[in-house]
Amino acid sequence: KAGVTQTPRYLIKTRGQQVTLSCSPISGHRSVSWYQQTPGQGLQFLFEYFSETQRNKGNFPGRFSGRQFSNSRSEMNVSTLELGDSALYLCASSSTSEVTQYFGPGTRLTVL
């Protein structure tokens, strides 16, 4: 079974731009969670989607948003990028029967 995939793997943007990251969960998984990892703050939870609905949200500004499609694929969007948004963005999926979260390889975002 294929693992969680994330695209793109690397991205460079400039301040003020917006960015959309994509995540395809493991087949059959309906929950998708997003995390941000920075050297200073470590791994932090952004939000979780289940059946196209946001179920949980971390403590991030409204510039960070996401959505989930009917096929469980998810996207996250960051608007008005700031230098501090440079990070590794990780997506994880889980099923309702086995709630262990499995992570993708991440998208490395650099904001210049």
Next chain:
Amino acid sequence: DAKTTQPPSMDCAEGRAANLPCNHSTISGNEYVYWYRQIHSQGPQYIIHGLKNNETNEMASLIITEDRKSSTLILPHATLRDTAVYYCIVRVLSQGGSEKLVFGKGTKLTVNP
């Protein structure tokens, strides 16, 4: 905040067992102990989890104390590829409910040749 405490770093000789401790003194009765590891700049990899009994899989063993206030992850024969940051996480499993993982700083394990 993370509910676990781990040493920031450990060293282990290749071929020897690596024993990684974790304290979770405020763990509740329905909270599981999960272990993940992250090799530099990759996504965290699930290793093992347990509630109260010891668990073993093809990657590692998890020993949880009887009072459940601490646990140890054991890599029986460490290799250079086991060099990574290991995260111990306490999480609640609520069937059908929302989940999130709260990561601490983890233990940087270095396996030396």
